[in-house]
Amino acid sequence: xxxxxxxxxxxxxxxxxxxxxxxxxxxxxxxxxxxxxxxxxxxxxxxxxxxxxxxxxxxxxxxxxxxxxxxxxxxxxxxxxxxxxxxxxxxxxxxxxxxxxxxxxxxxxxxxxxxxxxxxxxxxxxxxxxxxxxxxxxxxxxxxxxxxxxxxxxxxxxxxxxxxxxxxxxxxxxxxxxxxxxxxxxxxxxxxxxxxxxxxxxxxxxxxxxxxxxxxxxxxxxxxxxxxxx
Numbered sequence: 001x002x003x004x005x006x007x008x009x010x011x012x013x014x015x016x017x018x019x020x021x022x023x024x025x026x027x028x029x030x031x032x033x034x035x036x037x038x039x040x041x042x043x044x045x046x047x048x049x050x051x052x053x054x055x056x057x058x059x060x061x062x063x064x065x066x067x068x069x070x071x072x073x074x075x076x077x078x079x080x081x082x083x084x085x086x087x088x089x090x091x092x093x094x095x096x097x098x099x100x101x102x103x104x105x106x107x108x109x110x111x112x113x114x115x116x117x118x119x120x121x122x123x124x125x126x127x128x129x130x131x132x133x134x135x136x137x138x139x140x141x142x143x144x145x146x147x148x149x150x151x152x153x154x155x156x157x158x159x160x161x162x163x164x165x166x167x168x169x170x171x172x173x174x175x176x177x178x179x180x181x182x183x184x185x186x187x188x189x190x191x192x193x194x195x196x197x198x199x200x201x202x203x204x205x206x207x208x209x210x211x212x213x214x215x216x217x218x219x220x221x222x223x224x225x226x227x228x229x230x
Contacts, residue, residue, distance in 0.1 A: 004079035005037035009061035021084075022065055024057040024200065024218075025137045025160050027091040027145035030082055033069075042071040043078055052146040053082065054137075057200065057218050066218075070142060070150070091145040093135025093160045097123060110149065115140050115157045118186035122159075128178040129192075133162040137193075156189040161203065163194040166228045172207040179203075196227035 007014070022028060033047050046069060056079055058066035064081045071077070110116060119136055122128060136144065138158030143150040159179075175192070183190040192203040199217035206213050212223040 003040060003077075005039065005081070008036040008081055009064065013061040014059040015061065022055045022087065022090055023092075024055055024195075025093055025141070026055040027052055027096075027141060028055060028065070028067065028082070028087045029089040029091075029145075030067075031086050031088050033080075033082065033086075036080060039080065040071075040076070040078055042073075042076050043069055046071045046076070050142075050146045050148040052142065052148075054142065057216055059218050070139075091141075093137050093141055094133050094162070096135050096141055096144040110143075110151075113151055113153060113155070114186045114188045115151050115155045118157050118182050118188060118190065121182055121186070122179075125178070125182070128182070129159075129161060129175055134159055134192075136160075154188075156191055157183070157186075159190065159192040160200075161192055161194050163196050163227075166226075167194065167206070169207065169209060172203060176203055176207040194227070197230045198222075198224050198227040201227050 030047075030051050030053060033043075033051070033053075050070075053067035053069050056066040056068045058079070060066045060081055063084055065084050065087065067080060067082045069078045069080065111120075119140060135141065136158065137160050139151040139155045140157060142148075161175075172194075179190045179192055194201045194203055194206060196215065198215035199222075201213050201215050206227070212225050213227065214221055215224045215227050
């Protein structure tokens with residue numbers, strides 16, 4: 001079950017930050033984790049094992065960053081906040097594609113997992129998303145940033161594709177088809193999210209041609225007809 005701490009700030013103090021030091025899906029390494037609420041029992045052990053968290057798409061007050069923590073089990077997810085002064089390092093999804101980083105972290109038995117095989121194939125496929133800024137999120141991104149085994153043989157490959165400018169539907173459909181081919185070859189699911197001015201939009205939903213798509217924003221999800229029309 002995914003749970004979230006009560007916000008450690010008054011609603012009137014909430015803001016959507018434009019601080020580009022951290023963005024949704026970044027992995028941050030923390031020097032400490034303050035407890036703002038009655039957190040689940042697994043949180044402290046998980047943080048001691050890997051003092052890393054994922055930046056969430058949520059509002060925060062000045063000096064705070066919305067984060068999500070991962071436990072050992074799939075259902076162990078906890079949303080809370082960290083003090084920005086406690087962030088020691090930031091790992092962007094696109095930075096995790098660095099061959100020097102993942103080769104240093106992945107030993108042979110990890111690199112053989114389907115999600116890492118698929119990620120390596122995507123990096124080599126210049127006809128798919130090579131012209132965009134992109135990188136892994138989810139369990140793969142967390143493992144590459146933290147160096148802790150997180151992905152499993154049945155994990156999905158989650159991707160973030162930065163898309164500040166309009167993406168034609170036919171191009172979205174082409175990318176989705178290529179990702180589906182890689183997914184079928186690896187025997188896994190590949191889920192890509194477009195990072196647009198309106199927020200995070202599922203590539204598959206946008207490529208489907210729906211009149212409106214769900215854009216996930218720090219202020220909450222909303223249906224939009226054009227994620228680039230602001």
